[in-house]
Amino acid sequence: MSPPIIAGFVGAGLVGLGLYALIVNPEPLKKLLAFNLIGSGVFLVFGIVARRGAVGVFPFDPVPQAMVITGIVVAFAASALAVALMLRLAEESGRVTLDPDAWTKPDDGAEGP
Amino acid sequence: MTPAETTTSSGALLVLAILLPSAGILASFALGGRNAERIALGSAPLALAIALSVLAEVWRAGRPIVYAIAGLSPPLGIALRADGISAVMLVTSALIIPAAGLYARAGFATPPAERESRKAFTFWIMLQAISAALAIIFVSGDLFNLYVALELLTFAALPLACVEGRAETFAAALRYLLFALFGSIFYLLGAALLYGAFGTLDIALLAERMRPLPAVTAAAALMSAGLLAKTALFPLHLWLPPAHANAPAPASAVLSGLVVKGSFFLTLRLWFYVLPALPAVGFDAILGALGSGAVVFGSVLALMQPRLKLLIAYSTIAQIGYLFLIFPLGSGLHAWTADGWNGGLMQVLAHAFAKAAMFLAAGVLYESLGHDKIAKFSGAAKAMPMTFLTLGLGGLSLMGLPPSGGFAAKWLLLRASVASGQWVWALVLLVGGLLAAGYVYRILAPALSSDPVALKAPPRRAGEAIALSLALVAVVLGFAPESFFQLLDIGRPALATAGLP
Numbered sequence: 001m002s003p004p005i006i007a008g009f010v011g012a013g014l015v016g017l018g019l020y021a022l023i024v025n026p027e028p029l030k031k032l033l034a035f036n037l038i039g040s041g042v043f044l045v046f047g048i049v050a051r052r053g054a055v056g057v058f059p060f061d062p063v064p065q066a067m068v069i070t071g072i073v074v075a076f077a078a079s080a081l082a083v084a085l086m087l088r089l090a091e092e093s094g095r096v097t098l099d100p101d102a103w104t105k106p107d108d109g110a111e112g113p
Numbered sequence: 114m115t116p117a118e119t120t121t122s123s124g125a126l127l128v129l130a131i132l133l134p135s136a137g138i139l140a141s142f143a144l145g146g147r148n149a150e151r152i153a154l155g156s157a158p159l160a161l162a163i164a165l166s167v168l169a170e171v172w173r174a175g176r177p178i179v180y181a182i183a184g185l186s187p188p189l190g191i192a193l194r195a196d197g198i199s200a201v202m203l204v205t206s207a208l209i210i211p212a213a214g215l216y217a218r219a220g221f222a223t224p225p226a227e228r229e230s231r232k233a234f235t236f237w238i239m240l241q242a243i244s245a246a247l248a249i250i251f252v253s254g255d256l257f258n259l260y261v262a263l264e265l266l267t268f269a270a271l272p273l274a275c276v277e278g279r280a281e282t283f284a285a286a287l288r289y290l291l292f293a294l295f296g297s298i299f300y301l302l303g304a305a306l307l308y309g310a311f312g313t314l315d316i317a318l319l320a321e322r323m324r325p326l327p328a329v330t331a332a333a334a335l336m337s338a339g340l341l342a343k344t345a346l347f348p349l350h351l352w353l354p355p356a357h358a359n360a361p362a363p364a365s366a367v368l369s370g371l372v373v374k375g376s377f378f379l380t381l382r383l384w385f386y387v388l389p390a391l392p393a394v395g396f397d398a399i400l401g402a403l404g405s406g407a408v409v410f411g412s413v414l415a416l417m418q419p420r421l422k423l424l425i426a427y428s429t430i431a432q433i434g435y436l437f438l439i440f441p442l443g444s445g446l447h448a449w450t451a452d453g454w455n456g457g458l459m460q461v462l463a464h465a466f467a468k469a470a471m472f473l474a475a476g477v478l479y480e481s482l483g484h485d486k487i488a489k490f491s492g493a494a495k496a497m498p499m500t501f502l503t504l505g506l507g508g509l510s511l512m513g514l515p516p517s518g519g520f521a522a523k524w525l526l527l528r529a530s531v532a533s534g535q536w537v538w539a540l541v542l543l544v545g546g547l548l549a550a551g552y553v554y555r556i557l558a559p560a561l562s563s564d565p566v567a568l569k570a571p572p573r574r575a576g577e578a579i580a581l582s583l584a585l586v587a588v589v590l591g592f593a594p595e596s597f598f599q600l601l602d603i604g605r606p607a608l609a610t611a612g613l614p
Contacts, residue, residue, distance in 0.1 A: 022295060028287055035294045042302045049309035064308060067257055071301055074264050078294055081268065085287045093280035098288050
């Protein structure tokens with residue numbers, strides 16, 4: 001097996017593991033970590049795409065690398081936003097749960113607190 | 114291979130359409146305080162003027178207008194392209210966002226005693242951010258550029274959903290964000306596969322180079338799954354009702370009317386512009402079936418909601434379902450595809466205006482009654498006739514009764530499904546209309562009784578008028594002339610290739 005194929009399998013494995021965790025884990029923080037695992041797998045795939053696109057003097061195709069940088073920045077910003085939301089949620093309510101029933105009041109929550 | 118695309122005349126308008134709201138965000142941030150509101154509302158007429166000039170230019174040229182950024186043509190550079198649907202969507206967003214902004218002046222003014230309030234500052238900046246992100250989505254011609262725009266849209270919409278700062282809005286926003294992140298990362302993975310296969314992400318070049326490779330099928334499935342999660346198509350809709358129903362009324366109007374259309378627009382771009390050459394492997398039937406599921410499921414749940422805002426949010430899920438009938442009815446090269454295409458786009462526009470109007474009306478209602486429990490609406494129509502007229506006219510469009518944009522949309526889709534012999538979609542359209550009639554009746558029936566009602570505050574006339582004018586646009590769309598549909602067809606790839614053997 002050539003290195004790009006191995007890297008491809010690793011990327012696919014990371015995406016699969018991350019997706020599984022994103023779906024089955026009820027805790028928001030673990031879901032966020034799972035999202036970052038998927039992200040790592042996707043960025044690895046971009047790396048392979050860059051390697052395979054090598055032409056002439058370039059050992060890599062620079063375009064996918066530029067895309068990975070952008071993708072990492074976006075994923076980082078998204079993770080920071082999610083953590084900030086979790087902290088505010090914990091501050092306001094003392095718990096961090098996504099269970100919608102936890103927020104329904106006996107009178108259907110028509111009035112805010 | 115066609116010659117490299119260069120900037121067409123008036124292509125610079127597309128840059129202006131993106132630059133204006135982006136400059137507004139920076140200026141609001143720098144000047145702070147009350148200026149954010151002034152800039153957001155002050156730049157709105159300019160944004161509308163730009164959107165209308167784009168529309169006029171596309172109509173005059175009869176083909177898409179293009180701007181190659183920095184003079185570099187794809188695949189080296191990134192192109193901005195506006196065709197008929199981009200222009201119409203730009204105008205739609207330039208009408209609905211200022212309407213929501215004007216409505217929000219009452220609730221999101223900076224208090225007189227303070228220099229700057231967090232709630233107001235966030236709201237006015239994020240409103241402009243939504244307008245910037247939508248502009249990029251509507252005119253971008255590059256799939257990676259579109260990925261970034263999609264993320265901007267999510268990051269702008271999220272603070273609007275939880276700007277009130279209550280615990281349940283944070284929980285709803287967190288769910289929204291997790292679904293959106295799932296969606297964007299799968300879209301990105303699909304984009305990586307497409308780049309690996311064809312060495313470009315420019316929509317026009319991809320369409321030219323498209324060949325049925327296994328990587329393309331995988332990319333199409335991954336990107337569609339991601340976009341469906343962002344559009345809240347059944348069964349990935351779980352995040353939408355709490356996020357949209359708990360947001361303040363003007364935010365709900367923008368989120369439900371426009372933001373979900375952003376990712377739908379991208380789904381259209383993907384299937385009709387990038388992948389039309391992909392041999393049918395049943396994808397369009399799958400999308401149509403999910404849409405039908407959304408129509409039935411969303412409408413039935415809307416029928417059971419005790420609160421008006423939740424009912425309207427579940428109705429959004431049902432109405433999004435209709436949009437996806439465009440995939441089985443508008444694709445390919447058949448006599449009926451024009452009807453399917455036009456009907457699907459008319460549904461995008463009619464729903465945007467009708468739903469924004471209904472959420473704003475629900476906001477007025479909540480302020481005046483102090484609650485939005487449908488069971489306690491008795492007699493409210495007498496006290497606030499204009500608001501219930503808005504809910505009724507918006508409902509007319511949701512049901513698809515004439516005269517309304519919703520009727521035109523459903524009529525065209527129905528015609529396409531009959532002409533193509535795909536009867537099952539016609540059944541969905543009819544059942545969906547009946548169920549919508551049911552939930553609209555549930556809002557109006559108790560309100561029309563003659564019981565006395567106690568108002569906590571008199572209804573805000575300006576807010577009522579804004580909501581009503583949006584509902585009237587949804588009705589007027591039903592009278593769209595033939596030339597309007599010709600405009601929607603400008604740049605539609607199925608037509609461009611129709612002459613080929």
